[in-house]
């Protein structure tokens with residue numbers, strides 16, 4: 001299995017207040033759909049599945065999940081059958097209207113739609129056993145793709161040239177990506193995570209995987225919770241695209257970048273700091289978000 005991908009480069013964005021420089025690692029360019037950190041998180045899991053002789057992947061996700069799209073695309077590209085357990089029974093009849101689900105279906109994924117209360121049982125042995133009865137044996141990838149092998153993959157995001165950066169910033173969902181960054185960073189670096197959702201369980205989850213402790217979560221930029229956005233964020237994302245020709249997604253990277261620029265304004269970073277922001281991808285989610293924005297007569301993401 002050749003898991004090679006487009007090379008990732010750092011893109012200098014600019015120098016701002018106090019000589020603080022911002023550079024973006026373009027992980028979004030790895031692959032259009034197996035994007036950014038989802039590729040990193042899948043890599044060693046796919047190798048492990050192959051090693052085990054398992055040709056079927058099963059995972060979980062919501063209606064607009066970057067992870068589901070990535071697993072479907074990876075399955076198609078590398079020859080795995082894929083099964084997606086999707087939160088929300090009502091979505092079954094709406095696949096053609098949902099860009100993430102219809103794309104994933106085009107990649108050959110088999111869906112099983114479950115109610116929200118069934119979905120909550122996804123960590124339980126009984127629930128998994130029922131799935132094994134229904135689908136046969138499979139390699140299980142958790143929701144969001146985070147496990148030890150995923151963290152190992154995310155440790156490869158940082159390269160030698162990044163050693164001189166003072167801050168490494170990333171968006172946080174389940175905490176797998178930041179854990180890899182923490183493990184691969186040096187003692188003089190500070191890793192800042194910007195959670196895309198509310199909840200204080202994240203620090204504990206990160207501690208399960210992280211081997212060092214020079215990191216911190218900045219919890220002020222979730223914009224009301226997972227998938228929640230407002231006009232200010234949309235305006236920021238569109239302005240960012242216009243100024244730097246870099247698209248940000250509204251769920252993760254847009255919120256992180258908004259946070260970084262706000263913190264620069266507020267004097268959070270010492271003068272002359274070099275900030276490396278990880279663009280973890282997620283651009284496939286823009287279309288689905290724009291559908292919702294259109295319904296609400298809000299400005300769209302460009």
Ligand SMILES: *Cc1c(COP(=O)(O)O)cnc(C)c1O
Pocket residue numbers: 036037038066067144146171172173174175176177178249252253280281282283
């Ligand atoms: C899934 C995702 C994240 C969150 O990664 P975790 O490892 O779950 O914390 C961040 N950014 C993007 C674009 C994602 O798709």
